[in-house]
Amino acid sequence: MSNTENQFTVTFWGVRGSIASPGSGTVQYGGNTPCVEMKVGGDRLIFDGGTGIRVLGRSLLAQMPLEASIFFTHSHWDHIQGFPFFEPAFTKGNLFHIYGAVAPNGSTIEQRLNDQMLHPNFPVPLQIMGADLKFYDIEVGKPIQVGKNIVVESAMLNHPGQAVGYRVNWKGHAAAYVTDTEHLDNGCLDENVLFLAQNADVFIYDATYTDEEYHSEKSSKKGWGHSTWQEAVKVAKAANVKTLVIFHHDPLHSDIFLDQGWGASQASIP
Template sequence: METSPSSEFVVQFWGVRGSVPSPGKDTVRYGGNTSCVEMRVAGKRLIFDGGTGLRMLGKSLQPLMPIEAYWFFTHYHWDHIQGVPFFHPAFVEGNTLHIHGAAPDGTSMEQHFNERVLHLNSPVPTRDIQANLKFYDLVCGDTMTLGDITIETSPLNHPNGAMGYRITWQGHSAVYCTDTEHFPDRFDENVLHLARDAEILIYDAMYTDEEYNNPKSPKVGWGHSTWQEGVKLAQEAGVKHLAIFHHEPNHTDDFLDQMAVEVKDATDGAFLAREGMIFSLM
């Protein structure tokens, strides 16, 4: 049976890589699993996205079952849903999963999850899911509450759209902001609003400025940002801690170590997210 302290606000990173899983000897320290972040807030378990890091989160939850979790999707590009068919708690009776997101093309979240997120990507039929699934349709810009937890949403600048989340409890805020691309001439007001005075901003910094603007292989318009832009935005928004996230799959541990030095020199309170890392807000 799950027990979670009702006084904690903790962020745990289960997948920090972007685009495609990147296992191997060169990604051991930072990890190769794709996007999945867990927040344990006021006795509730919140899950963000369902990349391959979700499988490891599911394994960690097995001793705690039955569980209840609140699951939020930013969008449905492959690296954010790869782990869904391998999330063990979904296939165990007695667990409850509250699934939130903005479904595309006028579909409901339930229909989109069953027909496109799970069914097309797994041979396991949806009837074999034994957990109690409850679906909630969100609109970018919505604000919702879970008890005394406030969850704000905002649209992000990403091909096909994405949604950012701000989670606030007892005056402390954590912001999950991936996948998003900065604007060349101004701050993105949606991201700036979400990030305002946050304790931690988890930010899509897939590229360096040099990679993003490389004339031979530019990444402009691909829907991702840079760590340098993340630093500027965090400083403008008054963020206390910036978590560099959604690492480029070709960035090795040694490359990211050097980036971490540059990030630390650029601003206080910033760090590169690693698989397994825990950040406590309280």
């Protein structure tokens, strides 16, 4: 058995929420919008297609032909805007299994990815992509089998227009991808988030704001569909998470700002 068949790795290609924010202030953590790659026992899973998926695609050009599964949490612009620039999708011989929940208006993930590439928004249609694209409408809460040994679980998150969180299970290990969700304002922890995070080796969580920003009287972020790093720590403790990764950073948060806030949160994790 090769080394890759015994490994579960997570690579972050885009960690920024809302809009890409390149520049000197975001070099350390990156300015690309969400895209996370998981290589699990020889299979490749990709979560979201923000601008980070363009960089991922460039890195994969030397490894073709490719087969991978792409899971979308939802289709807000920052999570799909990189997909039209994902070069491996234009290459014949590659195969991508693309998963997403049906939106509240009834549109499928295939329809939404297609619509963003329609003229006059984009110069070429989705159909010009040469790879074999297989689309699946997921039933949230129903486990998905990927390859021989991977089971992907899902749960609904608290976000305007809906979003889905995922948990990847493989040989007793688990990684949870829980972004674009707003914590409950009644002091209770979201049961769906706890389910996805329970005993996870890696827990990736939406920490767009600080508690101070979220509760600010002048510019409260309540109702915007995102959470805080302080809430991330609470969930990680309650769910017995081994490694917490805060994610979906506000485009206004510089590397210095994140270092200052995350340093405080690390001190509070036993």
